[in-house]
Amino acid sequence: MRDRYELHYWPSIQGRGEFVRLAFEAAGVDYADVARTQGVPNSGMPALLDWKHDGVLPTPPFAPPVLRHGKRVIAQTAAILMYLGPRLGLVGRGETARLWTHQIQLTIADAVTEAHDTHHPISGALYYEDQQAEARRRAQDFRSNRLPKYLAWFEAILARNKVNDGADRLHLVGGRLSYADLSLFQLVEGCLYAFPHATSAALDDAPLVLRLHDEVARNRRLALYLRSERRIAFNEDGIFRRYPELDR
Amino acid sequence: MRDRYELHYWPSIQGRGEFVRLAFEAAGVDYADVARTQGVPNSGMPALLDWKHDGVLPTPPFAPPVLRHGKRVIAQTAAILMYLGPRLGLVGRGETARLWTHQIQLTIADAVTEAHDTHHPISGALYYEDQQAEARRRAQDFRSNRLPKYLAWFEAILARNKVNDGADRLHLVGGRLSYADLSLFQLVEGCLYAFPHATSAALDDAPLVLRLHDEVARNRRLALYLRSERRIAFNEDGIFRRYPELDR
Secondary structure, eight states, X not given: OOOOEEEEOOTTOOTTHHHHHXXXXXXXXXXXXXXXXXXXXXXHHHHHHHHHHOSSOSSOOSSSOEEEETTEEEESHHXXXXXXXXXXXXXXXXXXXXXXXXXXXXXXXHHHHHHHHHHOSSOTTSOGGGGHHHHHHHHHXXXXXXXXXXXXXXHHHHHHHHHHHOSSSOOSXXXXXXXXXXXXXXXXXXXXXXXXXXXXXXXXTOHHHHHHHHHHHHSHHHHHHHHSTTSOOOOTTSSSOOOGGGGO | OOOOEEEEOXXXXXXXXXXXXXXXXXXXXXXXXXXXXXTOTTOHHHHHHHXXXXXXXXXXXXXXXXXXXXXXXXXXXHHHHHHHHHHHTOSOSSHHHHHHHHHHHHHHHHHHHXXXXXHOSSOTTSOGGGGHHHHHHHHHHIIIIIHHHXXXXXXXXXXXXXXXXOSSSOOSSTTSOOHHHHHHHHHHHHHHHHOHHHHHHHHTTOHHHHHHHHHHHHSHHHHHHHHSTTSOOOOTTSSSOOOGGGGO
């Protein structure tokens, strides 16, 4: 029997765990979202935190999400996706495609951190309300400078790959869906939730990014997932938060 | 003839490029630090910026550092080190060791970003002086919460690997020097420069991290490099900056 994939992540937010969930869902591969599973021993938050407080695990995670697969315990979203990519058929063959897909994922991860820091520019240990003035300044920079810069980069990659690949299909790497496509969908979706005005405006200059986003959302398995109860709604505990004052 | 490694990075700071420089230096492998090379066509900043403005390169870098090796153009520090690791003999064999070393590197990268954001919590496009009040708040959180948390994690890894490896040598992964050891040295060195009081205090609770730092500094090749003119001094244009008001 093959080992089942276990995702350990906070049960009430999309957060960084969602990038891993999207990969499993798009691949149609069974996985346990451990903290959200009822009636399973060691489920919920204790199971998650055990990884950090376990005294002997040779590869202790610094922070969730954490993937357990057989004896492997892997943290860091981009590392998890790099591990899963070939196993789920969500990355091209060969070192060049894998490295490039991973490099894109790392840049998406940077953008995610910056999106998070718009509402927590001072400390993750403080409430948003305790850093609201700073958040307004940081969000203004994110909307005006950083978000357009990131989108322009993704747009350039999509345009170049479209030329090189020649196919009508739109992907970041090569001619088929990769985990980077899924992650870019999630980044755009999150920014559309958190900064609807700024993101819509920025996407006017990134039409291929918008098209990729829409195509991923129409992917058969993804569309089913996004409408299911497994997809947690965006909320103001997650990475992408809708605070209207940060979008104007 | 083997292709020469080319590092493209800002010529006047250690910055993220330093993690790549340390790998080459510790391995004793020849590389061109392109922007610092005089008299070479396309050297200096234009060569670096060409990557971003080149219209056809299929893998355009979002930001430096950038490694060029033959036809490959790779950005993102952690991805560069993942690529170089096996080629420079700075990572263990096998997927488990490589993935774990990379995961540690990604967490070091997160710590580096947080160290940077202590002096630029609002925007990289503004001067420090224009975000000094916010910087004081963020630095306080970094010194009190984040830095000790990161160091405790590295300490736990070193302790567990020491038990598992059994050797007297101290390494993050397995029984030999990896690029993660070099990067942790650089993170500690940078924090000792930027926050001498807070880092010294935090290292009291992370004696193995301090020992690893000191052992890496005594590595024969590294010691020569650190005393050479190739090692750029820390300065207030880099990631780790000494602003005394951020250390108290």
